[in-house]
Amino acid sequence: MQYKKLGKTGLDVSSICLGTMAFGRWIDEEASRNILYQAIEEGINFIDTANYYGKGQDTEVPYGTGESEEIIGRALKGRREEVVLATKVGIRMGHGKNESGLSRSHILKEIDRSLIRLQTDYIDVYQVHLFDPNTQLEETLRALDDVVRSGKVRYIGCSNYAAWQIMKAHGISEKMNLEKYVSVQPQYNLLSREIEQELLPFCESEGVGVMVYSPLARGMLSGKYKSKDDAPLDSRAAKGERLIQNYFNERNFELVSKYRELAEKNEVSLSQFALSWVLNQPAVTSAIVGASKPYHVTDAVKISGWKWSAELLNEVENIN
Numbered sequence: 001m002q003y004k005k006l007g008k009t010g011l012d013v014s015s016i017c018l019g020t021m022a023f024g025r026w027i028d029e030e031a032s033r034n035i036l037y038q039a040i041e042e043g044i045n046f047i048d049t050a051n052y053y054g055k056g057q058d059t060e061v062p063y064g065t066g067e068s069e070e071i072i073g074r075a076l077k078g079r080r081e082e083v084v085l086a087t088k089v090g091i092r093m094g095h096g097k098n099e100s101g102l103s104r105s106h107i108l109k110e111i112d113r114s115l116i117r118l119q120t121d122y123i124d125v126y127q128v129h130l131f132d133p134n135t136q137l138e139e140t141l142r143a144l145d146d147v148v149r150s151g152k153v154r155y156i157g158c159s160n161y162a163a164w165q166i167m168k169a170h171g172i173s174e175k176m177n178l179e180k181y182v183s184v185q186p187q188y189n190l191l192s193r194e195i196e197q198e199l200l201p202f203c204e205s206e207g208v209g210v211m212v213y214s215p216l217a218r219g220m221l222s223g224k225y226k227s228k229d230d231a232p233l234d235s236r237a238a239k240g241e242r243l244i245q246n247y248f249n250e251r252n253f254e255l256v257s258k259y260r261e262l263a264e265k266n267e268v269s270l271s272q273f274a275l276s277w278v279l280n281q282p283a284v285t286s287a288i289v290g291a292s293k294p295y296h297v298t299d300a301v302k303i304s305g306w307k308w309s310a311e312l313l314n315e316v317e318n319i320n
């Protein structure tokens with residue numbers, strides 16, 4: 001397993017981060033715990049969750065219910081120090097007017113709820129889940145600074161932010177002498193490369209850590225989907241994930257078959273090929289792998305040290 005500093009911090013994180021959006025949602029507590037323990041055993045020290053992850057994501061009640069954090073909290077009892085724990089705040093967590101967003105009120109309420117669910121007294125990386133256009137950044141950053149000063153949080157990060165939003169936040173933090181976002185969590189994979197335009201060059205220039213989500217395009221880049229109407233029974237698409245539908249178009253199915261040929265030529269599975277491509281992008285600190293079965297962790301760890309040649313990187317660029 002490779003480890004890197006998260007942005008400009010002194011924190012060492014594994015290049016594979018375990019994503020836990022499946023915990024308590026598509027897989028039960030025992031399966032989730034086994035995957036978590038296996039990941040730690042195989043050298044993964046970086047765990048990503050969110051207050052929002054759990055059954056609430058799929059129910060008629062449109063708010064998070066916290067099962068992923070609860071499962072991690074129970075599983076990590078006595079083992080907390082073995083991991084760097086990242087969670088998030090910002091998506092709706094109840095019916096009330098102030099149960100979502102990045103107001104001071106919501107952040108201060110949610111940090112305490114996350115600490116209780118995770119059974120810990122600190123979060124390593126506390127991330128805002130998405131930009132909140134209805135709250136002044138000054139208010140959000142002041143509240144985040146307070147949770148760091150109180151010892152409840154060690155570093156702050158953001159997710160789904162554009163480069164200009166991080167730049168603006170950094171400027172405010174600088175001016176007001178507040179904690180700065182040390183990392184960003186964007187979507188990035190062979191089928192979704194928009195962040196190469198602005199965000200990745202920005203992060204490299206400013207030393208912002210990049211932990212990318214959906215490196216396998218929610219499973220599309222495993223090759224398990226042959227068409228949009230043909231989801232294997234044990235897949236997320238069959239279990240009702242809506243967002244994966246965005247990947248199901250003719251162009252992507254065509255690209256997947258071309259990437260599969262390249263993977264075969266290099267004697268790795270398509271999942272490993274796609275993950276390894278992400279890990280070979282210099283701006284990327286960690287790829288957050290969404291494992292729902294033990295072999296997903298094993299496959300990811302096995303490939304984590306593969307350094308690509310310039311020729312192979314070029315072969316990907318020549319696919320169109």
Ligand SMILES: NC(=O)c1ccc[n+]([C@@H]2O[C@H](COP(=O)([O-])OP(=O)(O)OC[C@H]3O[C@@H](n4cnc5c(N)ncnc54)[C@H](OP(=O)(O)O)[C@@H]3O)[C@@H](O)[C@H]2O)c1
Binds near residue numbers: 020220291
């Ligand atoms: N910040 C955000 O807004 C945001 C959004 C999305 C995700 N995330 C984070 O990022 C994490 C990862 O996202 P993701 O789950 O979309 O990532 P992903 O790695 O792109 O997709 C994971 C899915 O790919 C399939 N898979 C993984 N390894 C495989 C293998 N070796 N062989 C075959 N299939 C394999 C599995 O599908 P099946 O389960 O169908 O088998 C798995 O559920 C989440 O858990 C969460 O922590 C953050």
